[in-house]
Amino acid sequence: MAKALVLFSGGIDSQLACLILMKQGIEVVPIFFETYFFKGEKVKRFAEEIGLKLRIEDISEEHLKIVQNPPHGYGKNMNPCIDCHMLMIKKAKEIMEKEGFDFIATGEVLDERPFSQRRTVFEEMEKTLGLEGKIVRPLSQKLLKVSEPELKGIIKREEMLDIRGQSRKIQLKLVKEFGLKEYKTPASGCILTDPEYAKRLKMLKNINPNFDGNDSEILRNGRVLFEGKTIFVVGRNEIENKRLESLRKPNDVMLVPDFPGPSVLIRGFDNKIDEEIINKGKELLLNYSKKQNKDPLNSIKEITGA
Ligand code: SF4
Structure with a gap:
């Protein structure tokens, strides 16, 4: 045959x-x-x-x-x-x-x-x-x-x-x-054809032409904000928070609140993540949190390193 x-x-x-x-x-x-x-x-x-x-x-x-x-x-x-x-x-x-x-x-x-x-x-x-x-x-x-x-x-x-x-x-x-029952439209599975994702990937390419697979993956796991050579990704739900935590690289900073709220991943390309950038990440985290502690800024864990 x-x-x-x-x-x-x-x-x-x-x-x-x-x-x-x-x-x-x-x-x-x-x-x-x-x-x-x-x-x-x-x-x-x-x-x-x-x-x-x-x-x-x-x-x-x-x-x-x-x-x-x-x-x-x-x-x-x-x-x-x-x-x-x-x-x-x-x-x-x-x-x-x-x-x-x-x-x-x-x-x-x-x-x-x-x-x-x-x-x-x-x-x-x-x-x-x-x-x-x-x-x-x-x-x-x-x-x-x-x-x-x-x-x-x-x-x-x-x-x-x-x-x-x-x-x-x-x-x-x-x-x-x-007699086909299950079928999908062509290309509906490839995220490169998604205009929103493509915009993000283009911006990533601009700041880091040699982006890797992990860089491309964080872009699909939350709200994404680019600032200079830094990317902030804010998880939109528990699954994305977990996913972002698993995608964290040693030089990233991950912000995790001990109150109900999103995790925020901060990744810099050719730049150090300084205090100002971390504060910006915390601000984003608080903006997307429904409930906060009395002292929210001190209730956010900063995770970095291997
Ligand atoms: S880039 Fe995506 S849509 Fe285009 S051929 Fe490859 S898998 Fe298919």
Whole structure:
């Protein structure tokens, strides 16, 4: 039985790509490449919905370098989709060659996303990665060059589709035909496409172009305030307070009240966190606290060091 490695994001398109291939008797392995900005845990159930077990591969560190400096630039927000996809396909190619898969498939739809899903981008990617003819895009394959698996008769071109553009009408019709109950919209899992998060990440990049995964994570765990080269993150609930505490680095200062209120993480880049900065953090903490002690300033613990 022929085997396909299918890039799987959990979105309808990737589910449908798997189903179309499975209908042709292909053994499908859905693969998800996990990054700091898109975790695999939530995607598993979308593979289970179509009877498959999701394979998760962590590419966080390599992906982070692309987010810091994408050769093909960003999409609408801080999403470097062309280079991100290229990295994923490169990784998939390594796995395909090592483990004997026949081809790689994706749920990409021609012209669905003006930045990354264009014919020229597909062709450039295949050429750069030495994968010409080896990538099948079942949802648009009929509109693309004939692939190797079609030439070899592994898959039938006439059973591939010719979807093009941003309308999702045909996909929704197929969802009904295949009886899918759980599906999500494309890209809804990648936080780099979120305008609010992207704003924060851009500001982080401005003050620290070599930000690490931990820096990018604190930005999604509370209210964030930038002041010069310092970031203040105010937890919005118990889960975020705990999360911020676990993300604290030795040079950070963590403010924890002994009255009901948020924890505040203070992180400086190339600057020392002095008394003035700590007082600003305490002020923020008090602003977001409902109840306070009689002597609130002396009821806030300052945690720092290893
Ligand atoms: S939306 Fe996110 S995960 Fe998807 S290709 Fe773009 S950057 Fe990569």
